[in-house]
């Protein structure tokens with residue numbers, strides 16, 4: 212049905228998508244849109260103009276200058292995949308809602324399971340977000356260990372505590388070291404009193420991309436009979452690089468150990484090049500599917516095969532999200548040396564170069580980055596925590612406000628005692644202190660790291 216297209220731009224592929232979906236639509240015979248759905252083109256033109264203008268009120272998420280939060284536009288292939296399926300709008304809840312994209316979802320789950328070195332019999336599905344993926348894992352944990360608590364580290368994503376509240380499960384906090392990784396002595400103390408049924412480990416914390424010491428933590432949890440869920444929403448895809456030189460050996464070992472977990476949550480809408488609306492949960496043991504069992508009077512009719520809604524807590528989900536991920540992984544497969552691997556390797560390189568470029572500047576790196584997020588603080592003469600806090604905020608504001616040379620950053624609150632480990636002379640006059648944080652998830656940023664750091668240092672010198 213689809214002829215190959217010579218043109219390269221996304222615009223012409225989108226036109227092609229429209230043409231092909233129309234051909235498919237025409238197969239079903241004459242059809243006219245109801246008059247009530249027609250819009251006045253002039254009114255649309257005006258509204259659209261306003262829409263476009265309003266959308267300019269955004270930060271340039273695509274650009275190397277944007278080194279703020281975890282976001283960037285999806286890959287053009289993902290946009291093409293999404294928009295094409297969205298024209299049809301399948302719902303991946305049930306096979307009745309869209310058999311093609313449901314099959315694609317099952318195929319991408321197999322690919323992701325293999326990346327995790329889970330068996331092909333692993334059970335998984337896409338979700339709307341990492342939060343929902345984690346909620347599902349915590350729900351299964353509660354069903355498996357009904358009377359027990361769930362332990363998360365101090366640096367785990369804040370939604371774990373909220374979801375524990377939603378599920379009515381007591382949550383225990385585990386201390387971290389000053390680099391943001393779970394403290395295993397603290398974990399063992401907690402496991403010893405046997406109230407904990409599940410431990411959540413994080414592969415890439417949201418604050419600074421720290422990877423928990425999974426290699427030791429997982430056997431420790433096993434000794435005490437605890438389940439292990441890995442929140443790899445941010446860092447899961449970096450598992451592709453565990454045999455590569457670019458990644459720190461210790462971090463590789465810990466990402467490698469993810470294969471021993473009971474469940475893993477990932478966010479294709481972070482490092483999988485997808486638009487928002489694409490999280491993922493995978494379970495090692497298919498049998499946990501029984502916890503999802505429910506009856507639905509209006510779905511699951513067209514096939515006796517597994518309907519994705521039978522193994523997920525959500526009902527409607529965009530088939531387009533599965534289609535977009537499927538198409539993306541056809542073009543950028545989950546491999547180390549080609550496909551997604553080199554994209555992620557460049558992001559790691561960007562963070563490592565940023566970390567090195569900070570040496571011999573008044574900006575001090577918080578730690579050697581595990582992944583592609585760097586933390587740093589201005590050491591420009593202030594001897595108090597509050598002074599460092601204000602200097603961070605001032606640099607943040609100046610750099611964001613620059614009209615000629617803006618660099619978009621984020622700030623992060625850390626404990627002043629952790630700052631003191633790096634700056635023994637600092638006087639702790641407040642409990643927490645803001646530092647700067649840069650998420651370098653654009654592969655292009657590798658070649659900009661030194662220039663961007665030099666610009667930031669320039670913003671500092673305005674004060675001197």
Ligand SMILES: *Cc1c(COP(=O)(O)O)cnc(C)c1O
Nearest residue numbers: 340341342368415417444445478
């Ligand atoms: C982003 C993130 C989440 C939350 O995922 P959403 O897709 O934003 O709901 C959870 N855990 C970690 C480690 C994350 O980075």
